[in-house]
Amino acid sequence: MTTILNRIKAALGPDMAGPGFALIAVLLIFSLASPQFFSRATFGSVAFQLPELGLLTLAMLLPVLTGGLNLAITFTANIAGLTVAWVLQQNGGADAGPFAFLLGSVLGIGVGALSGLVMGLVIAYTRAHPILVSLSMMIFLRGLGEFLTRGGDVSGFPAFLQPLGHGSILGFPIPLLVFIGCVLIWHLLLTRMKLGFNTYMIGSNIEAARYSGVNTRKVLVLVYVLSGAMCAIAGIIMLARFNSVRVGHGESYLLITVLACFLGGVNPFGGFGRVIPVALALVVLQLLSSGLNILGANQHLATAVWGILLITVMILRFTAGHFKSLKRKKG
Amino acid sequence: MTGRESAKSGQKPLLILRNINMTFGGVRALKDISFDVLPGEVHCLAGENGSGKSTLIKIITGVYRPQDGAAIEFDGQTYAHMSPVTAQNSGIQVIWQDLALFPEMTVAENISFQTLLGRWPRFVNYNGMREKAVKALARLGVTLDVDRPLKDYAIAQRQIVAIARALVGEAKLVFMDEPTASLTQSETDHLLDIVRTLSASGVAVVFVSHRLAEVLEISSRLTVLRDGALVGAYSTEGMTQSRITELMTGKTFDQIVRACNAGGNPVVLEVDGLSRPGQFEDISFTVRRGETLGITGLLGAGRTELALSLFGMLKPRSGTVRLEGKPVHFSSNRDAIAAGIAYLSEDRLSLGLIQPQSIADNLVIASLGKITSGGLLSDSRKRDLVAQWITDLGVKIGLQGDAISTLSGGNQQRIAIAKWLATDPKLLILDAPTVGVDVGARAGIFDIVAKLAETGLAIILISDEVPEVYFNADRVLHMAKGRVVNQFMPADCSLAEIEAAVYA
Numbered sequence: 001m002t003t004i005l006n007r008i009k010a011a012l013g014p015d016m017a018g019p020g021f022a023l024i025a026v027l028l029i030f031s032l033a034s035p036q037f038f039s040r041a042t043f044g045s046v047a048f049q050l051p052e053l054g055l056l057t058l059a060m061l062l063p064v065l066t067g068g069l070n071l072a073i074t075f076t077a078n079i080a081g082l083t084v085a086w087v088l089q090q091n092g093g094a095d096a097g098p099f100a101f102l103l104g105s106v107l108g109i110g111v112g113a114l115s116g117l118v119m120g121l122v123i124a125y126t127r128a129h130p131i132l133v134s135l136s137m138m139i140f141l142r143g144l145g146e147f148l149t150r151g152g153d154v155s156g157f158p159a160f161l162q163p164l165g166h167g168s169i170l171g172f173p174i175p176l177l178v179f180i181g182c183v184l185i186w187h188l189l190l191t192r193m194k195l196g197f198n199t200y201m202i203g204s205n206i207e208a209a210r211y212s213g214v215n216t217r218k219v220l221v222l223v224y225v226l227s228g229a230m231c232a233i234a235g236i237i238m239l240a241r242f243n244s245v246r247v248g249h250g251e252s253y254l255l256i257t258v259l260a261c262f263l264g265g266v267n268p269f270g271g272f273g274r275v276i277p278v279a280l281a282l283v284v285l286q287l288l289s290s291g292l293n294i295l296g297a298n299q300h301l302a303t304a305v306w307g308i309l310l311i312t313v314m315i316l317r318f319t320a321g322h323f324k325s326l327k328r329k330k331g
Numbered sequence: 332m333t334g335r336e337s338a339k340s341g342q343k344p345l346l347i348l349r350n351i352n353m354t355f356g357g358v359r360a361l362k363d364i365s366f367d368v369l370p371g372e373v374h375c376l377a378g379e380n381g382s383g384k385s386t387l388i389k390i391i392t393g394v395y396r397p398q399d400g401a402a403i404e405f406d407g408q409t410y411a412h413m414s415p416v417t418a419q420n421s422g423i424q425v426i427w428q429d430l431a432l433f434p435e436m437t438v439a440e441n442i443s444f445q446t447l448l449g450r451w452p453r454f455v456n457y458n459g460m461r462e463k464a465v466k467a468l469a470r471l472g473v474t475l476d477v478d479r480p481l482k483d484y485a486i487a488q489r490q491i492v493a494i495a496r497a498l499v500g501e502a503k504l505v506f507m508d509e510p511t512a513s514l515t516q517s518e519t520d521h522l523l524d525i526v527r528t529l530s531a532s533g534v535a536v537v538f539v540s541h542r543l544a545e546v547l548e549i550s551s552r553l554t555v556l557r558d559g560a561l562v563g564a565y566s567t568e569g570m571t572q573s574r575i576t577e578l579m580t581g582k583t584f585d586q587i588v589r590a591c592n593a594g595g596n597p598v599v600l601e602v603d604g605l606s607r608p609g610q611f612e613d614i615s616f617t618v619r620r621g622e623t624l625g626i627t628g629l630l631g632a633g634r635t636e637l638a639l640s641l642f643g644m645l646k647p648r649s650g651t652v653r654l655e656g657k658p659v660h661f662s663s664n665r666d667a668i669a670a671g672i673a674y675l676s677e678d679r680l681s682l683g684l685i686q687p688q689s690i691a692d693n694l695v696i697a698s699l700g701k702i703t704s705g706g707l708l709s710d711s712r713k714r715d716l717v718a719q720w721i722t723d724l725g726v727k728i729g730l731q732g733d734a735i736s737t738l739s740g741g742n743q744q745r746i747a748i749a750k751w752l753a754t755d756p757k758l759l760i761l762d763a764p765t766v767g768v769d770v771g772a773r774a775g776i777f778d779i780v781a782k783l784a785e786t787g788l789a790i791i792l793i794s795d796e797v798p799e800v801y802f803n804a805d806r807v808l809h810m811a812k813g814r815v816v817n818q819f820m821p822a823d824c825s826l827a828e829i830e831a832a833v834y835a
Contacts, residue, residue, distance in 0.1 A: 192707040
């Protein structure tokens with residue numbers, strides 16, 4: 001029995017413990033508090049809301065692993081969404097065809113990647129702090145976006161975009177499938193590709209990585225380019241879900257993405273963290289907010305509860321580490 | 332307990348320890364240790380890493396509490412155990428290897444802050460602080476600007492500040508943990524002078540050092556620990572370095588000159604007139620297949636800069652480098668690695684290995700191409716490659732996934748060497764490969780180096796410890812102030828000749 005448990009533990013990794021525990025706690029508390037919690041509606045709403053925050057969190061994850069941050073993620077998503085909207089409008093607005101959308105998406109992802117490229121180059125070559133660099137990019141994109149849209153919504157998209165935001169395939173919401181696809185790509189990148197390997201190494205000690213022959217500048221630039229591209233995917237999903245683009249949309253997600261990374265066991269100083277536990281952490285956060293919603297709690301209260309959860313996890317993690325080291329000393 | 336000297340000197344010891352036992356999680360870290368320090372003496376505490384030196388110091392300074400039955404007598408008072416506060420108040424001070432100073436604060440603040448702790452009212456008396464600091468430095472015969480922030484001073488001066496801080500605490504007994512590890516020869520000499528001054532003024536100094544030459548030079552007595560047990564206390568009179576090594580490791584190391592003549596082998600590296608003004612000038616030499624070229628000289632002689640230039644991380648201003656006859660220009664170390672040059676950094680902790688990451692990842696980082704199949708990294712290939720190198724180089728590890736920082740210095744260095752061998756180099760540059768490696772493990776590292784040379788690898792061995800290059804290199808270049816000033820053949824000259832030239 002214990003060997004099976006150990007094997008499961010080894011397969012999941014120690015970083016699954018935090019979010020796994022939180023998941024069980026959330027499921028338990030809400031199913032006791034409300035009989036309606038275990039319903040299709042709850043999981044449906046989680047499945048549709050998760051992808052936006054999830055994709056932005058994936059965009060945050062790579063820079064965090066290198067020991068940096070990308071504070072421009074939400075506005076990069078907005079600008080990429082605007083790019084798609086612009087291409088659609090140029091091609092007839094509500095009458096635009098799938099090809100226009102495809103072209104817009106490619107351009108949008110290009111714009112997202114470009115934002116990442118600029119940040120990556122500045123960070124890699126000037127060694128300026130990623131917080132400052134991405135903060136500057138964030139302010140630039142926000143100003144640019146508000147200037148272009150005059151602070152309003154851009155809407156009037158073709159009807160075929162509706163399913164991308166609200167449709168399902170075999171019962172799985174399409175945004176969720178996009179998110180799962182991106183999770184798998186990120187997982188493959190971080191576990192099986194040189195870029196992922198080097199991302200972890202740079203996150204722990206960039207100079208030692210450079211002495212070992214890692215092209216640290218290239219890795220940093222690519223990390224931010226990929227982060228920007230992932231923001232763009234989030235921006236396109238947001239466009240489809242709201243059937244509109246507004247600069248500032250999803251802004252409140254920014255810091256939640258950082259916290260979701262830490263809840264998922266990512267080391268805030270870089271070098272350690274896996275995609276799957278982060279995805280699990282996102283599920284927990286989303287279940288928590290949907291559960292509170294069912295109980296009739298205020299939406300703002302849900303945000304407050306997220307904060308409490310994260311603080312609790314950090315305290316628990318500290319105590320767990322403390323007991324583990326005590327046990328090691330004694331045992 | 333052979334060679335106990337304190338009894339016959341007739342002086343009552345300042346510190347007497349008896350029956351010191353300490354267990355960590357079932358491992359006996361210290362077994363029935365006795366240890367005496369005489370007033371005003373310089374005493375060396377010797378032993379390999381893990382022999383219990385630090386544990387013993389931590390017991391004396393009250394960080395750890397020994398098991399029941401221990402007796403500690405300091406300055407006429409007996410204690411069952413110390414606490415950090417009683418240790419400090421009764422005059423025991425430690426200067427840890429990392430110094431535990433505040434770089435952003437001034438010299439005066441660093442020296443005097445301890446005397447302010449716990450006083451009421453908690454106001455800071457800056458004039459008093461300055462006065463105390465100036466007085467303490469004067470006692471050491473040193474003048475520093477006490478108002479400047481500590482970070483303006485080099486490591487050697489910071490060491491002196493740490494000693495001055497101990498003096499302000501009215502120390503009767505000062506422990507110094509590896510105080511010379513990051514000092515140059517002249518700085519070390521200066522520090523040793525200061526230790527003598529301290530000792531002459533009646534302060535006893537317990538010196539922990541890996542550098543046996545220093546130990547013999549400075550201390551009058553020596554206590555050796557091995558695997559947590561006391562080997563004995565000895566007078567340093569008539570003691571030799573090899574005898575101390577023997578006591579520390581329990582093995583005999585007969586150092587022999589390994590030099591052999593690789594003169595007929597094809598040239599691997601040919602350096603001609605290489606210069607980087609301010610760091611090194613007009614360097615020319617060749618290294619052949621299977622040859623180990625030693626480069627020695629004091630810190631700041633330009634050795635590391637020369638190595639980094641060969642490795643593509645610095646750009647030489649002029650001169651040529653030929654690898655197997657072809658001129659090479661590297662725009663980064665990636666070019667150098669691809670061309671077959673490997674460089675083991677002198678700074679294993681912050682540049683050589685990525686300490687928090689795993690043993691396996693540190694080993695494969697420079698040769699990811701070897702564990703790739705179909706464009707993706709293969710876990711099984713990685714495991715096999717790592718297992719192979721660990722067997723080949725005799726590395727002792729727990730799990731491949733353990734952090735490299737869990738290994739001893741010697742085993743870490745073996746992984747670092749394996750990392751570079753995995754890139755199939757033609758030339759391996761070893762920059763101070765035994766820094767932070769136990770005496771016993773050093774021999775193992777040099778055995779590996781000798782075997783590598785036999786397989787035809789060209790090796791450049793850089794070290795500021797002349798005996799290392801003398802015994803392990805085929806040819807020795809002496810660098811001073813950025814130039815090669817001498818060449819020695821260990822087969823035809825004595826160690827003393829080279830040492831005289833280098834330390835002159």
